Amino acid sequence: MNTPTICCAALFSLAMAAGCGRPFDVKTAPGFVELEGQAPSYDYRATTPEGVVVSVRAIDNADDRGDVAFWTRAITLQLRDASGYALLDSADVTSKDGTKGKKLTFGHDEDGKPYTYTVTFFMAQKRIFLVEAGGTKAQMDHAHASVAWMEQEVRVKCGSFVAPVLASHTCNRW
Amino acid sequence: MLIYTAHLTMAVYQTEPGLSAVERVAREVGGYLATRSDTEITIRVPRGVFDDAVRRIALAGDVVHKEVTAQDVTDEVVDLEIRLKNARNMRDRLAELLKRAAVKEALEIEKELGRVTEEVERIEGRLKLLSDKVAFSTITVTFAARGPGALRDMPLRLPFPWLSELGLPRLLSLHEGAP
Numbered sequence: 001m002n003t004p005t006i007c008c009a010a011l012f013s014l015a016m017a018a019g020c021g022r023p024f025d026v027k028t029a030p031g032f033v034e035l036e037g038q039a040p041s042y043d044y045r046a047t048t049p050e051g052v053v054v055s056v057r058a059i060d061n062a063d064d065r066g067d068v069a070f071w072t073r074a075i076t077l078q079l080r081d082a083s084g085y086a087l088l089d090s091a092d093v094t095s096k097d098g099t100k101g102k103k104l105t106f107g108h109d110e111d112g113k114p115y116t117y118t119v120t121f122f123m124a125q126k127r128i129f130l131v132e133a134g135g136t137k138a139q140m141d142h143a144h145a146s147v148a149w150m151e152q153e154v155r156v157k158c159g160s161f162v163a164p165v166l167a168s169h170t171c172n173r174w
Numbered sequence: 175m176l177i178y179t180a181h182l183t184m185a186v187y188q189t190e191p192g193l194s195a196v197e198r199v200a201r202e203v204g205g206y207l208a209t210r211s212d213t214e215i216t217i218r219v220p221r222g223v224f225d226d227a228v229r230r231i232a233l234a235g236d237v238v239h240k241e242v243t244a245q246d247v248t249d250e251v252v253d254l255e256i257r258l259k260n261a262r263n264m265r266d267r268l269a270e271l272l273k274r275a276a277v278k279e280a281l282e283i284e285k286e287l288g289r290v291t292e293e294v295e296r297i298e299g300r301l302k303l304l305s306d307k308v309a310f311s312t313i314t315v316t317f318a319a320r321g322p323g324a325l326r327d328m329p330l331r332l333p334f335p336w337l338s339e340l341g342l343p344r345l346l347s348l349h350e351g352a353p
Contacts, residue, residue: 037351041344053345059336078337084319085341086185086236107187107236109317110342114188117342130336134345 023058024129025096025155029146046150052135052143054150059128068121071128072102075119079106085117097157099124107137116140118147124156175251175304176244178224178311182231183239189213189317195234196315203227205310213317218310231315238319247304254304258297265290 022043028034032046032054044056066074072090079085085106093103101122108115113136120131131154133147134140140147184192193215197207203226205219219227228242268287275283 035348035350037349041339045348047348051346051348053348055345057336074332074334074337075340079340080185080236081238082319083341084186084238084317086187088187088236107185108342109186109189112190115342117345119340130340132340132345134342 022056023125023127023156024056025153026056026131027150027153029150031143031146032150048135048139048143048146050135050139050142052133052139052147054131054133054147056154057130057132058125059130061123061126061128064123064126066123068100068102068123071121071123072104075104075121079104079117079119084108088116093120093151095122095129095154095156096152097155099156101129103151113137118151120151120154122154122156127156129154129156175248175308176246177304177307178221179243179245180224180228180311180313181241182228182237182313182315184234184315184317185236185238186213186317186319187235192235192315192317196231196313199227199230199234200313203230208312214314216312216314218312221309221311224311224313227311227313231313235317247308251301251304254297254301258294258301261290261294261297265294 026044028046031048034046038045042055043058045053047053076087080087085108087104088107089105091103093101095101099122101120103118103120106117108117115134116137117134122129131151193210196215196217197210200207200217200219203219203223205217208216208218265287268283268290272280272283272287
C-alpha cells in the first residue's frame with residue numbers, strides 16, 4: 001500500500017472507532033445507555049433504566065428550505081393541533097457548536113399519566129437535526145439535568161480541520 | 175334573548191386535574207356541573223359570568239380550539255308566548271263550555287281540553303327550557319386531539335413525512351437491531 005492509501009484507511013478506521021458516520025456529535029450522559037441499531041428510524045437513541053429516552057435524527061433538507069420559524073410552526077401544528085399535545089414552552093437554544101435552534105416542550109397524557117416530550121432542532125449542513133426527549137413527567141423532571149446536558153452537547157457542525165468533503169458527512173469526533 | 179354556548183378543545187395533558195379545574199371554576203362563579211366523563215366535562219354558568227368563566231377555564235390547560243356561539247331565540251320565545259296565551263284562552267273557554275255541556279258533547283270537549291292542556295304544558299316546558307338556557311350558559315371542555323382532520327382543514331399538507339413521525343409512542347418504543 002502506498003502512503004495516501006494507508007492514511008485514508010487509518011482515517012476511516014479512526015472515524016469508525018470514534019462513532020462517526022453520523023453527521024453530528026452527541027454525548028451520552030451518565031445514567032443513559034446508547035441503543036444499537038436504531039437506523040433508519042433514529043441516528044442515535046439512548047435510554048435510562050426508567051425509560052427516559054433521548055434521540056437524534058438528521059433529516060435531509062436540500063437547499064436549506066424553511067427557517068427556524070417555519071419549522072417551529074410546522075412541528076407545533078403537527079403535535080399540538082393535530083395530535084393533542086400541550087405546548088408548554090418554546091425557547092431559543094444554541095448547540096455546542098453555536099448553531100441557533102429552537103426547543104419546544106410538550107405535555108401529553110399516555111394511559112392517563114402525564115408525559116413530557118421535547119423537540120429541539122437545529123439547521124445546518126442542509127439538514128435538520130432533531131433532538132427528541134421524552135418520558136413520564138416525573139422521570140423527565142428527575143433526569144432533567146442529564147437530558148439538558150445531552151441537548152447542550154450536540155454538535156451539528158464539523159471541526160474546521162476536517163476536509164470540506166468529509167465535513168458534510170461526518171462530524172467532530174475526530 | 176341569547177343562548178351562549180362554548181366548546182373548548184384542550185390538549186391531552188394532565189386531563190384529570192384539568193377536568194377538576196373546570197369543575198372548580200363552575201362552582202366558584204355560581205354555576206354547576208352538568209356532566210363529566212374521563213375526557214369531557216360540561217358545566218353551566220350564569221350568563222353574566224360566561225366570558226369570565228371561559229377565560230378562567232382557558233388557564234387550566236392548552237386550548238387547541240375554541241368555539242363560542244350565541245343563538246338568538248327572541249323570535250321563538252315571542253312566538254311561544256303568543257301560542258301559550260292562545261292555548262290558555264282556548265283551555266279556559268273549553269272549561270267553561272264543559273260546565274254547560276250535555277253528556278255527549280262533554281266527551282268531545284274533554285278530549286279537546288286534554289289536547290289543549292297538553293299543548294299548554296308543552297309550550298310552558300319549552301319556554302322554561304329556553305329561559306334556563308338563556309340564564310345559564312353551557313360550556314363543554316373536551317380533552318382530545320383534533321386528529322388529522324385539523325391538518326386536513328388546511329389548504330395544503332406539508333410533504334415532510336418526518337413531521338408525522340414525531341411523538342412519544344415512536345420515541346419510547348425501544349428496540350435494538352432491526353425494528
